[in-house]
Amino acid sequence: MTKATSVDGAAVLRWIELELPEPPWREREPFLGFVYVDPQAGLSAKGGRAGDPQQAEQPSLTVRLPIGVPGRVLGDDEAGGRGLPATPSWLPHFGPQPPAHGPWRTDPGLQGRFHAQFPDDLQVLVHDGEPRRTGKRTELCWVRVVAEEARLAAPAGAGEAATRIYVGELLNKPHGLSTVTAGERIRFVPAPGGRHPLYVTAAYLAERGEWDIAPCSSCGLAETLDPPTVMAQTRFPDAGETAPVMFTAHCALCGPPAHQLVQRRRQP
Numbered sequence: 001m002t003k004a005t006s007v008d009g010a011a012v013l014r015w016i017e018l019e020l021p022e023p024p025w026r027e028r029e030p031f032l033g034f035v036y037v038d039p040q041a042g043l044s045a046k047g048g049r050a051g052d053p054q055q056a057e058q059p060s061l062t063v064r065l066p067i068g069v070p071g072r073v074l075g076d077d078e079a080g081g082r083g084l085p086a087t088p089s090w091l092p093h094f095g096p097q098p099p100a101h102g103p104w105r106t107d108p109g110l111q112g113r114f115h116a117q118f119p120d121d122l123q124v125l126v127h128d129g130e131p132r133r134t135g136k137r138t139e140l141c142w143v144r145v146v147a148e149e150a151r152l153a154a155p156a157g158a159g160e161a162a163t164r165i166y167v168g169e170l171l172n173k174p175h176g177l178s179t180v181t182a183g184e185r186i187r188f189v190p191a192p193g194g195r196h197p198l199y200v201t202a203a204y205l206a207e208r209g210e211w212d213i214a215p216c217s218s219c220g221l222a223e224t225l226d227p228p229t230v231m232a233q234t235r236f237p238d239a240g241e242t243a244p245v246m247f248t249a250h251c252a253l254c255g256p257p258a259h260q261l262v263q264r265r266r267q268p
């Protein structure tokens, strides 16, 4: 246990060992603790001296995480082999806990985005749709991820991985938006290109698979805020049923001259 891995949110509801520089015991033993989320203090671990089996259920020490000391996460087999409970009996005292194996915590597209103390909280760009149509600015809001939803299939033969969609609870009240409210569960794309994870609506997801979106020439955003058919109506209100199969749009985040190319996929 010499590697200074920082034990982070991926360890929530797991057993960990930490080499504390000045532990409150004389033996040369690591701290053994169970990682949970304290409603006020955030990510924490409770336990004690690794050699004392009683510390699992009757912890003597609480460590706030992350902490810059060498540590490691115990595998389920090792924890079970050492007689550690899957969840200690004191855990309910700290209220509802996040899911144990949230895939978002190890999603490469989200690395570095989570709040250090609250391992499922991150900032997502929320909006009412294209500012050009709605007159409303986008807003960056805190969201607590609660689930992974279905994945958006990549176009056949495109060689791209499917896009993950996550569901999260909006933690703060948007200042000027009217289609999303605090406490609401929203869907977002973790790595849409551009600078931030992006809120997406059901209407957007419903037609996303029918379109190719070439990334913004400036920020790289490869999603749009409105469904492409809505964008087409905004730009060509008289086109009616003969909606264009390809159009360029100024990036909703960068503005002119940055643009995206939006193109309807050919049917296979």
Ligand SMILES: [Zn+2]
Pocket: 194, 216, 217, 218, 219, 220, 221, 251, 252, 253, 254, 255, 258
């Ligand atoms: Zn852009």
